[in-house]
Structure formats: C-alpha cells, structure tokens
Amino acid sequence: MTGKMRGLCGLVIALGVLAAGAARAEDTGTLKGVIYLQGKAPQVKNIFSDINTEPKCAEQYGEKKQVKAQEILSAKIEGKEDQRLLQNAMIFISTDLSGKTFPAATEKKTLNQQGCLYIPHVLTLQTDQTLIIKNSDPLLHNINAAPAKNQPFNYGQPQKDMENPVAFKKPEIFHVKCDVHKWMGAWIGVFPHPFHAVSNEKGEYEIKGLPAGEYEVTFWHEVYGEFKEKVTVKAGANAKDYTFKAEASAGG
Ligand SMILES: [Cu+2]
Structure with missing residues (x-):
C-alpha cells in the first residue's frame, strides 16, 4: 500500500466514524405532552392585599387589583368541569444516567x-x-x-x-x-443532565435530544407531589401526558 493509499484509507475510516456519530445523533427523541389536573378546581388566593403593602409593586398591577397566588396555577379546558391544564410542574428523567456525560x-x-x-x-x-x-x-x-x-x-x-x-x-x-x-x-x-422541563400555562412541556431507550420520568408539583412513570423513547416524537389528582393532596 502506498502512502497515498494509506492516507485515503484513513480518510475513509474517519468519514465512517463521523457518519456513525451523525446516525447516533439522529436516534434521539423528543418527549412532549400535557400535564393535567383531575378533580375539583383549586381555590386560588388573590394576594393583592399582601402585594399592596409595597406600593411600588402594587402599582405594576394597574387597576385590576388581582394577583394570583403562585402555588397552583391551572387553566380551564373548554367543556370540561373536572380536568384542568396544570402549570409549573417539573418533568424530568430520573433514570440514573451517571457515567454518561452531557x-x-x-x-x-x-x-x-x-x-x-x-x-x-x-x-x-x-x-x-x-x-x-x-x-x-x-x-x-x-x-x-x-x-x-x-x-x-x-x-x-x-x-x-x-x-x-x-x-x-x-x-x-x-x-x-x-x-x-x-x-x-x-x-x-x-x-x-439536560432532560428536564417545566409545564407552561397550557400544561405543555417538551424535552428534546433524549437518546432512544427506556427511562423513568418523574412528574413533580409543589402541592400535588411527585410521581414516577416508565417511558419508552424512540427516535422522533414521543407523547407522554400526566394527570395529577387534586384529591390525592393532603388538605387539598
Ligand atoms: Cu421580596
């Protein structure tokens, strides 16, 4: 083999390695879904009277004098009485990924x-x-x-x-x-790791770039608790919704 040919072989191998790396990157999936709250609509306190103790904060809310307490924020679903869209839930992969670097x-x-x-x-x-x-x-x-x-x-x-x-x-x-x-x-x-999200005002979340595989995913809410589920992630889009139960919380 001439030196030129050896060089060419090296280049072909290097390209092969690059292609394999690219293929692996394409094997990642997105996990997305909607977080629901099932049960009685939560009472949301108006904390304007608290905020009004600081006029420079109160004036930022204009004339409506309404500020929702942040602990439970959820949105109504048209036509549904006992199900809502839950904001501010954390969603994260809780499988032990130690040994992997991100x-x-x-x-x-x-x-x-x-x-x-x-x-x-x-x-x-x-x-x-x-x-x-x-x-x-x-x-x-x-x-x-x-x-x-x-x-x-x-x-x-x-x-x-x-x-x-x-x-x-x-x-x-x-x-x-x-x-x-x-x-x-x-x-x-x-x-x-980078596989975590918080649900938005429509209850939606999205976790991108998950290598295909089986995972444990945790759904956490400060009032409604922490629950674990198994999920299989394939390349491309994967859906996983979760429903918290309003009744299950101590003291509602
Ligand atoms: Cu403060």
Missing part, C-alpha cells in the same frame, strides 16, 4: 423578582448552569435558599437591576424565599 448548559436562565413575585415560580437547571437572580423592583428583596446538598445562599438586593449569578453542583429540588415578603417563593430543580 454537554454543559451554556444558556443562562433568569430568576426575576418583579411586582413582588418570583418569575418564573418554578424553573429547572442543569448542574453548573448559570442562573442570574435579578431584582426588577425598585425596593429591597432578598433571596434566601437553604438547599440540602448545595451551598446555601442569601443575597440582599436593595436596588433595581441588581443581579447575582449562581450555579449549583448537586442535583436536587429546593425552595427559595424572600424574607421581606412572606408570600414570595420559588422552586429550583437541578439535574445532572
């Missing part, structure tokens, strides 16, 4: 304090992903979190547009609160 999450997420609420109320991150904690209100908020596995933190942000970047090393779900405004709370889920 690209770092480069997208920065934001937890904003606006109108004396945390926005979003529930968010998910990959380990080491940057979260910018921001104050959009012209008054003091503090962000106090005591996670079990990660470093606790407590930042005061007395001025508008202050920012503190944070990131978390260990997977866990934990609560964040503001000590100045007792109604302000948020939930952060940290996962060792």
Whole structure:
C-alpha cells in the first residue's frame, strides 16, 4: 500500500466514524405532552392585599387589583368541569444516567423578582448552569435558599437591576424565599443532565435530544407531589401526558 493509499484509507475510516456519530445523533427523541389536573378546581388566593403593602409593586398591577397566588396555577379546558391544564410542574428523567456525560448548559436562565413575585415560580437547571437572580423592583428583596446538598445562599438586593449569578453542583429540588415578603417563593430543580422541563400555562412541556431507550420520568408539583412513570423513547416524537389528582393532596 502506498502512502497515498494509506492516507485515503484513513480518510475513509474517519468519514465512517463521523457518519456513525451523525446516525447516533439522529436516534434521539423528543418527549412532549400535557400535564393535567383531575378533580375539583383549586381555590386560588388573590394576594393583592399582601402585594399592596409595597406600593411600588402594587402599582405594576394597574387597576385590576388581582394577583394570583403562585402555588397552583391551572387553566380551564373548554367543556370540561373536572380536568384542568396544570402549570409549573417539573418533568424530568430520573433514570440514573451517571457515567454518561452531557454537554454543559451554556444558556443562562433568569430568576426575576418583579411586582413582588418570583418569575418564573418554578424553573429547572442543569448542574453548573448559570442562573442570574435579578431584582426588577425598585425596593429591597432578598433571596434566601437553604438547599440540602448545595451551598446555601442569601443575597440582599436593595436596588433595581441588581443581579447575582449562581450555579449549583448537586442535583436536587429546593425552595427559595424572600424574607421581606412572606408570600414570595420559588422552586429550583437541578439535574445532572439536560432532560428536564417545566409545564407552561397550557400544561405543555417538551424535552428534546433524549437518546432512544427506556427511562423513568418523574412528574413533580409543589402541592400535588411527585410521581414516577416508565417511558419508552424512540427516535422522533414521543407523547407522554400526566394527570395529577387534586384529591390525592393532603388538605387539598
Ligand atoms: Cu421580596
């Protein structure tokens, strides 16, 4: 074999490896679905009177004087009395994927304090992903979190547009609160992989790029609890809806 031919062989092998890699990337699936709430429509508290203790927050809501408590947010389905679309559920792969490596999450997420609420109320991150904690209100908020596995933190942000970047090393779900405004709370889920999502105002979620295979998927809601299901992911689109039961929660 001449040197030129050897070079050509090497090139063919290299192209083969590249093609195999590309084929594997195409074997990923998307898991998407709708999160429902079954049962009696939840009572949602109007917390405007709390927010009204801070006029600079209250004025952001105009004349309607209506601010929904964030714990249970759900939307009506036309023609259905006992089923609703549930927002702010976390959906994540809970199969042990340790030993596998995933690209770092480069997208920065934001937890904003606006109108004396945390926005979003529930968010998910990959380990080491940057979260910018921001104050959009012209008054003091503090962000106090005591996670079990990660470093606790407590930042005061007395001025508008202050920012503190944070990131978390260990997977866990934990609560964040503001000590100045007792109604302000948020939930952060940290996962060792990119396969996590939060349901939107229509109850929808989507997890992309899952290698084909069998998984355990967890559905979590701060009031209705945490439930695990098995799911088979094939290349392309895969549907998985989940229904939380309103009756199952202690104290409704
Ligand atoms: Cu606050």
